[in-house]
Amino acid sequence: MxxxxxxxxxxxxxxxxxxxxxxxxxxxxxxxxxxxxxxxxxxxxxxxxxxxxxxxxxxxxxxxxxxxxxxxxxxxxxxxxxxxxxxxxxxxxxxxxxxxxxxxxxxxxxxxxxxxxxxxxxxxxxxxxxxxxxxxxxxxxxxxxxxxxxxxxxxxxxxxxxxxxxxxSVAGGERPVFEGLVKAGDLIVLVCPIDSEAPKGRLILPQVQAIRDILDRNATAVVLQPSELGAYVTAHGGEITLVVTDSQVFPTVNAAVPEEIPLTSFSMLLARSKGAFGQYKEGVKKLDSLQDGDRILMLESCAHHATCEDIGRVKIPALIRRYSGRQLEFDFVAGLDAIGGDISRYALVVQCGGCVVTRKQLLNRIRPAVKAGVPVVNYGMAIAWLTGIYRRVMKPLL
Ligand SMILES: Nc1nc2c(ncn2[C@@H]2O[C@H](COP(=O)(O)OP(=O)(O)O)[C@@H](O)[C@H]2O)c(=O)[nH]1
Ligand SMILES: [Mg+2]
Missing domain, CATH: 3.40.50.300 (P-loop containing nucleotide triphosphate hydrolases)
Structure with a gap:
């Protein structure tokens, strides 16, 4: 850990x-x-x-x-x-x-x-x-x-x-990324776009952890960019156990991977291994009943991932506004700072994947919202819901 x-x-x-x-x-x-x-x-x-x-x-x-x-x-x-x-x-x-x-x-x-x-x-x-x-x-x-x-x-x-x-002895320890999903000999395709948002010279932590966990299970990881996915699926489709993609390229990947091949995302896996998965599954539904004037709290666990910042500050709020058609207010809290004020004024809390914090820190962080009965979801599950592919990316995890 x-x-x-x-x-x-x-x-x-x-x-x-x-x-x-x-x-x-x-x-x-x-x-x-x-x-x-x-x-x-x-x-x-x-x-x-x-x-x-x-x-x-x-x-x-x-x-x-x-x-x-x-x-x-x-x-x-x-x-x-x-x-x-x-x-x-x-x-x-x-x-x-x-x-x-x-x-x-x-x-x-x-x-x-x-x-x-x-x-x-x-x-x-x-x-x-x-x-x-x-x-x-x-x-x-x-x-x-x-x-x-x-x-x-x-x-x-x-x-x-x-x-x-x-x-x-920490309660609520993390679950390995692919626990119960991948066995020896499986072939997992990891779609990792290398675009302007990718960090220079390295992969991000959820990708590294996924590769490591696949190796731990004596399975095979194929790591490629969205541009190579179509050709790979055409050539090897029948051998693929699971495709895992970056949420940012969901739509392209969704179109390139035939329905019979299970597809999920790094952020869904992250939610499962270290988030409050059960809570998120309930919380995500709130996206369908937002009202004008509702406040949404965006919780960013780190303050240094430019990519995450853009997703949390710009992309998700824009997606939620478009999807709901409502007038909404967004508040942002970064790092592990305490959330000021009364949490119950929020209609929804959207927590980042939490790749750089422990599961315990993440659960501590959303505890006030959970206690107050405020729906909580994470970035990846919210994006999947808002882009209409939630059912598909959830299916391999149920
Ligand atoms: N004799 C002795 N003095 C210690 C020991 N540990 C710390 N001190 C001294 O106790 C004082 C307070 O230490 P400090 O680490 O600043 O305590 P803090 O206020 O709890 O952070 C300092 O003068 C230290 O040098 C120790 O194990 N033995
Ligand atoms: Mg001191």
Whole structure:
């Protein structure tokens, strides 16, 4: 699982920033014995053995009592908990602080696994009574840790091992792309247009993941552009198990692939492997009952894919307007920022495929909408519905 977000929580001076530095081996997070040095959450990307590229989030102390500003910092730290895949709760001394217990409860409420660290053990280990009480309450004893100079390097490895173990227990893990769809010996044709929107010199993540999963299943992937599809289907049509296309070229591909060959899209597969597929299937129907004045919220999980931006900001709104013939308002929220305001003012939420976020982050993101009963759909399923090929691309996935 790439892009795991690991958030470090604890009271001021517990050693949160020092732990991040011990993991990265750099002085990236500012460490200070003046409490309250880290104010806004600070993100740092790092590759951790067994976990791929992760984002470590350093947060402000949970016991910040610096007036209104302090309360705002605590609020921000708690907001990070909602977006994290994994939590690390750091404490020191002889007691487990109330704020740490509250954070543990908050993370539990989000089904987010966490690792407890008793830091600064060079100054004294945890009392054994506390260790066993925490073990019975949280399932395992806190890890004794030290960031002090001369602390054994194995500590770092044990922390990484604890994070790996916690990551495996993340609820709502992703489903491999072709699980239940492709078996050994199958032939899958992947239609990947290389146009002005394709990134320079590489493929996009959903394409790479699809190829990898086909290889994992000992099946064969044929990767081609729409211009080569017709000739390939003519020559090899009978051998093809499934065609997967970029949603952008749906109409051409739909016309080129005979009805008897199953066809779906990368974004449908993405919705199935990491989205709220069941919710989307219901939500997509809302496109048929939009009213004048309805507001639609477009949720973009990344802020750096020019292609996605164009699809989310321009193409889908234009398609929805044309399809519904209604006067509609669109709001856009990018990145993993919290959605401000009352979600129930929206008639529909359209979430991007989420190729760069974990399934947990994606589900966290749409949770307020789901809770409020607002229909949710994703880009790919919306495009399929609006262009009239939903039934076809859904069929192989049912
Ligand atoms: N003795 C000892 N001091 C530590 C350890 N970890 C951090 N510190 C010190 O504790 C202070 C607070 O650390 P910092 O990482 O800034 O804490 P944060 O507020 O939780 O981010 C700094 O002076 C650190 O040098 C440790 O394991 N042992
Ligand atoms: Mg700090």
């Amino acid at each position: 790439d892009n795991t977000v690991i958030a470090i929580f604890g009271n001021r001076n517990a050693g949160k920033s020092s732990i991040i530095n011990s993991l990265t081996g750099q002085q990236t997070a500012s460490v200070s014995d003046v409490p309250g040095t880290t104010t806004d959450p600070v993100r740092k990307r790092i590759e951790l053995p067994g976990m791929g590229i992760c984002t470590l989030v350093d947060t402000a102390g949970l016991d910040d009592d610096g007036g209104a500003l302090g309360a705002e910092r605590v609020r921000k730290s708690r907001a990070v908990a909602e977006q994290a895949d994994l939590g690390v709760i750091v404490f020191t001394g002889e007691e487990f602080p109330e704020e740490a217990a509250q954070m543990a409860a908050l993370l539990k409420g989000y089904d987010t696994p966490f690792v407890l660290i008793h830091n600064k053990y060079d100054l004294g280990k945890m009392p054994s009574g506390l260790a066993s009480r925490l073990a019975s309450e949280y399932g395992s004893e806190p890890l004794e840790y030290s960031c002090a100079e001369g602390a054994p390097v194995e500590l770092r490895d044990s922390l990484v091992a604890a994070l790996n173990a916690a990551a495996k």
